[in-house]
Amino acid sequence: MNDAPDQMEARMRFIYTLRSRGVTDARILTAMEKIDRSAFLTGLFRERAYEDTPLPIACGQTISQPSVVALMTEALDLGPRDKVLEVGTGSGYQAAILSQLARRVYTVERHRALARQAQGVFDALGLVNITCIVGDGSHGLPDQAPFDRIIVTAAAEDPPGPLLAQLKIGGIMVVPVGQSDTVQNLIRVHRQDTGFEYEELRAVRFVPLVEGLG
Ligand code: SAM
Numbered sequence: 001m002n003d004a005p006d007q008m009e010a011r012m013r014f015i016y017t018l019r020s021r022g023v024t025d026a027r028i029l030t031a032m033e034k035i036d037r038s039a040f041l042t043g044l045f046r047e048r049a050y051e052d053t054p055l056p057i058a059c060g061q062t063i064s065q066p067s068v069v070a071l072m073t074e075a076l077d078l079g080p081r082d083k084v085l086e087v088g089t090g091s092g093y094q095a096a097i098l099s100q101l102a103r104r105v106y107t108v109e110r111h112r113a114l115a116r117q118a119q120g121v122f123d124a125l126g127l128v129n130i131t132c133i134v135g136d137g138s139h140g141l142p143d144q145a146p147f148d149r150i151i152v153t154a155a156a157e158d159p160p161g162p163l164l165a166q167l168k169i170g171g172i173m174v175v176p177v178g179q180s181d182t183v184q185n186l187i188r189v190h191r192q193d194t195g196f197e198y199e200e201l202r203a204v205r206f207v208p209l210v211e212g213l214g
Contacts, residue, residue: 099127
């Protein structure tokens with residue numbers, strides 16, 4: 001890492017902020033220290049990469065707030081052999097964090113321009129265990145199913161049926177759910193051999209899950 005001293009200081013403050021907001025998992029903090037969020041931003045927003053705030057990206061979308069990325073990653077309880085599906089690549093930052101903790105990450109984005117840009121960053125950072133696909137992720141990826149873990153980074157009215165069906169028994173899905181544009185509930189779904197268990201984690205705010213291509 002060849003960061004200038006002020007950038008190094010900003011990145012140290014970033015990790016400190018995450019800790020102070022309740023992120024305790026050392027593996028997640030290490031991943032967030034290693035993966036430079038500024039690589040996923042463009043223009044003047046790069047200077048704000050280490051703020052704990054969502055920021056605009058292309059196609060009218062957003063890169064998620066880092067503490068929410070950490071919380072959702074923590075809720076997935078990832079293991080190193082896990083195969084993960086992310087719906088909503090956006091900038092690619094969340095997928096990059098997942099790639100440090102899981103065996104393989106499939107990430108689906110409905111905007112071709114965002115998927116192309118994210119793939120460019122994955123290539124530049126050498127993140128070879130991420131596969132980025134253009135498509136409507138609400139249908140999942142039947143060819144690659146089942147998944148150990150599924151994360152949806154756009155808000156759905158309900159956990160999408162095809163995603164529930166593509167979750168392994170024993171698997172976990174994390175998804176923001178709600179009809180409101182301003183606040184939704186982050187839900188964790190555990191698939192047991194007897195059915196699905198739902199747990200509410202906290203209030204969040206995400207852009208909506210939209211059907212079809214952008
Ligand atoms: N995970 C992203 C990151 O780390 O930057 C943030 C995701 S952004 C909040 C939500 C993304 O979900 C947007 O890029 C949006 O285009 C995408 N999206 C919405 N509906 C989708 C769908 N049905 N299939 C795939 N992507 C979708």
